[in-house]
Amino acid sequence: MSSPAETDRVVTYVDALLEGMAQEMRLDDDVFVFGLDVDDHKGIQGSTLGLVDEFGADRVFTTPLSEDAMTGVAIGAAIAGMRPVHVHIRMDFLMLCMNQLVNMASKSHYMYDGQVTVPMVVRAMIGKSWGQGAQHSQGLHSLLMHIPGLKVVAPSNAYDAKGCLTTAIRDNNPVIFVEHRLLYYTDAYVPEESYTVPFGRARTVREGGDITIVGVSNMLVECLRAQELLSEEGISAEVIDPVSLVPLDIETITASAARTGRLLVVDNAWTNCGASAEIVAGVMERTDRPIMARRMGYAPTTCPTTPVLEDEFYPNPVTIAEKAHAMVRPHAADWRPDPERAKLAYQAQFRGPF
Amino acid sequence: MSSPAETDRVVTYVDALLEGMAQEMRLDDDVFVFGLDVDDHKGIQGSTLGLVDEFGADRVFTTPLSEDAMTGVAIGAAIAGMRPVHVHIRMDFLMLCMNQLVNMASKSHYMYDGQVTVPMVVRAMIGKSWGQGAQHSQGLHSLLMHIPGLKVVAPSNAYDAKGCLTTAIRDNNPVIFVEHRLLYYTDAYVPEESYTVPFGRARTVREGGDITIVGVSNMLVECLRAQELLSEEGISAEVIDPVSLVPLDIETITASAARTGRLLVVDNAWTNCGASAEIVAGVMERTDRPIMARRMGYAPTTCPTTPVLEDEFYPNPVTIAEKAHAMVRPHAADWRPDPERAKLAYQAQFRGPF
Amino acid sequence: MNGPSSIDVTVRLYRSLRLIRRVEEVVAEIYPSDKIKSPVHLSIGQEAVAVGVCDTLRADDVVSGTYRSHAAYIAKGGDLKAMFAELYGKATGCAGGKAGSMHLIDMGHNILGSSAVVGTTVPIALGYAYAIRRRGEDRVVVAYFGDGATEEGVFHESLNFAALKQLPVLFVCENNQFAIHQPLEKRWATDRLCERVETYGISAKKFADSNVESIRTHTQGAIAEMRAGGGPAFMECVTYRWREHVGPGEDYDAGYRDRTEYEAWSDKDEVARLGAALGENRRADIDAEIEQQIAEAVEFAESSPFPAIEELHTHVFAG
Amino acid sequence: MNGPSSIDVTVRLYRSLRLIRRVEEVVAEIYPSDKIKSPVHLSIGQEAVAVGVCDTLRADDVVSGTYRSHAAYIAKGGDLKAMFAELYGKATGCAGGKAGSMHLIDMGHNILGSSAVVGTTVPIALGYAYAIRRRGEDRVVVAYFGDGATEEGVFHESLNFAALKQLPVLFVCENNQFAIHQPLEKRWATDRLCERVETYGISAKKFADSNVESIRTHTQGAIAEMRAGGGPAFMECVTYRWREHVGPGEDYDAGYRDRTEYEAWSDKDEVARLGAALGENRRADIDAEIEQQIAEAVEFAESSPFPAIEELHTHVFAG
């Protein structure tokens, strides 16, 4: 994955998260990390591994299985001036935190007219593959995007993972930090020193003139592969990574879509009232040029466990390329890239159980 | 409010709800209603009043303040073949139910491959006015719309309130039943006998050629007033009530928008990833005609308590008419109807405290 | 805290009890004028729970409460003018008019923002207490909540966590025996709440009649232990709400409770009892001061401006 | 239930214990082949809790469990072929391949669907029990959950509601002393769980070592009372998970627990103990039957087809 860093140090997403976390903890004694299993020998797939040894059990601790109260604890600590990072190994568990996130975290700064700030980060991992199934695979970021006062960020690569985590921790608002588990072992150039990635600035990862493809979180990776396959067919796709979903750089996306006349938004989530709906609607409101717009995301079903159905549940480079092709060349014969050529390294690598 | 009933019996929204509920309880012994305060002397603003006398405390009961577990109880009873109606006097409290609704209710039929069904209704009232403020006024229906397996319905008038409640109770799926508190004392022609209103069929409430206005829940009422004001200016607005949000009759909306070339969606909710985003995106995906699309909803802020700010927080007939006018006549001078003429009976009537 | 002489304590307790009582009576009087456009949940009858506990607190101690928090706000020393202005929805309110009665806050007096969603503030109090402990301070946090809140799962999660981490939190259950119109019998399987709390290793004490001095004395001991590094403690204070659940009126005709209950409680009214103990003159002086203070606060609220429309968009995000 | 002769009971208990043990060992053997593409949480070592309770149940009684539910599923008589096929993701699975190991279900045998989100199934069991009570039936519902689930607020809400409504629910806490890799000390303020449960008016009993006969005998009494109209009851069964939290392996080298713990538990292994009590011949016959049954189930799973692609879209909504 390309990234704008001036370094030749290649680091995985998971190590980038860990490094960013450790650096902020060294810089600011008020930063702490907690949540189920952050201090065990697996350390949230490695992303918190060793932190307890360096920073001690006061700053790195597991909790009882009490997501609702623990979210309140994060809010209270944040109000007291600390900077908690609350970790969830599956985003699905955020459903237990909704009352605190929606009714308290998002609203406190406003409702109390600025008397308090709530600088907290909620790390939430999206699962996939190996039969994670209905309740361990959901990307539910749009639920949080709906609520004013919450920021939502979904880094697609190691560089952004570290930089966004740093930005998130320093931000004075609750930030929902969306991670996709399949990205954990992807790598990128990542500077060793601390740096921030600004929220609200989309990144144009590939330039192109025929169609604008927006990929959210891991779908960016899938879109990039689709872009390669499309380019072999002579179709030039512009690929955009929104990086942060709230604030959202809708202007960059709109400008691109207005130029290409076609917009395909691919999210690792359902499309109904999803981030993809927001991006399409946001673009449509901002331009009077006719734009052909489509969304891709999860099938409108619960996620099944068996691989034969699970494969159909998600967009992938083949279906993305196929859809983009049909948008650009509506009158051409159907085209579908060879599935073998569309396999992503990160998918092949992944192996259960976990 | 016009409605297609052949009756001259005028009934309020709240009485329609009560009547629909009682009729279903008489018809089917498996129907029961529970939730905080359904059996007290206020009876959820009257919508459950007297039910406990007719049907007894086994079928009409209050609960401890335990929304999470009570949602599970509804699911379990539904799986056992009953038809629970779980009532929440504020939709904001659904945030405590999200784990059960998102991870269990929506998924059980699918995840267990049809071995169980979950015929339950969750009645959730949206509050407004009199300083309901940040945590007692939210319309959070889009959060539920995002999740496959949940139906979401938002009747805008007494006729639909009764008919949709009947449909919801008889439906074999979890149905989120969105009520707006300000609608409770609006009335409509409502047949005495039991009847159903089908889900997934939008109603074109006013026909017009210049612009398509979609109003969700109580916003339909506000849109109708805007339509009247617009028509005095010679602008003919088609006003559509989606009635149910999942399933959504996007075809009717798309056909109208394609005809008028303009689409304004007004929701009693935030727009970001909201029902309004979904409707705009859904229309855009279905037509290649250029359509000017806009959304209106809550200001992108937490709801403030003081009336001077609260008034600005919501769309109203003035702002809706103004926006529609600007869409239809982009080059005309700004126009804004007299606010006095835009007051709605239902708003004037309403008086705190509660 | 060195013990002040007993009469000073009584004066202080009475002043606080009486101030709360009168503030809320004045709110109730103003309410029908529609100047206060926000649901109000009055604590009239319950003042002793706020006062008995808060009297023992230092200024840098923290309290956290519910939508029924006028009493705790005042007892902890919250700004009265800012409170009235907030009820009026004015720019000078403690939250610029954005909060209303249900979300009072005064961080200058270490009063955490209250919430209209039952139970939500309890774990937030824990988080604040975690920060206190982490920083090695000897401050404490008092978390007020109603009997209804104890039915929410988050309450139990909070008890367990507070005990596990030995956080300096004093849990105070204001058990007014009703959640809206529902009596305990329809919500609690048993009334063995204190016993349950003790199974977490948290010392728990029940006060059958909210005597302000018993509450105060017990709190002093509990908080002293906490400052010395002890863990959380719990108090269940049985009390009675004299007015309707929300709004200014009485509702003994509604059928869910009986006026004789009220009469029994009003016979042991702490405001009256302490007032009588002070003697007529001293009491009258205090009362006059209180009326003056309230009149000034009301006048402040009346004469303050509403917030500018632009305020709608401020403080959505912190910079 | 008339008491069958003691040897019959032992045979039945052994058969069930052994079947569960062997099924899971076979799952563990198959797992590295990647034929089972779904996280599996094995109950090896914990079988007695499933068997001791379920042995007392009627066919029309109901059980509800967690993602670690192979044991309860089998003990309650769930279809073994359908279970293996489900693990294989096949169309013939108990949920057509959509569920996998974490969401087993067999409504034909009154096994409610299990869930991968800790604690979620507990209130659902209550809802089922409410329906039973409403219909005047004398069936009961057994709700299994782990020690970790007791930390979730919903568990407490459920205890209170079950006791308040006197629902026919037997709560069974499978306390294997860990949640993933976290020991009780890092999660529970105290271990006074049963005492806490009793404050709801629910009778509670702790079993220190998951002896299958003690569990069975106690359950019989508890359920008889429930059928007669009694309210809920609670059991905490201390036990030990021999394998890793998820997956087929052991993990004593991971550092979070010690192999000596395992050894102490395996010394009192109920499968071995009951097997020995039966005598060699009888045991061998049963074992052979079990191997046969498992082999058939595996063969069924292997030879079954995957679901058709169209199945992705079925059962999103019920007709």
Ligand SMILES: Cc1ncc(C[n+]2csc(CCOP(=O)(O)OP(=O)(O)O)c2C)c(N)n1
């Ligand atoms: C989570 C939640 N559920 C329901 C409500 C509606 N509600 C408002 S006040 C109240 C009663 C709370 O009773 P209690 O905790 O005893 O406090 P009290 O009002 O008696 O002071 C209820 C149920 C709410 N605000 N929040």
Ligand SMILES: Cc1ncc(C[n+]2csc(CCOP(=O)(O)OP(=O)(O)O)c2C)c(N)n1
């Ligand atoms: C609500 C929720 N939080 C966290 C998890 C992650 N998780 C999966 S299993 C588990 C441990 C549960 O422990 P326990 O209830 O004791 O059951 P056991 O695995 O020991 O049988 C956790 C924390 C989850 N699945 N659900």
Ligand SMILES: [Mg+2]
């Ligand atoms: Mg109360």
Ligand SMILES: [Mg+2]
């Ligand atoms: Mg366990």
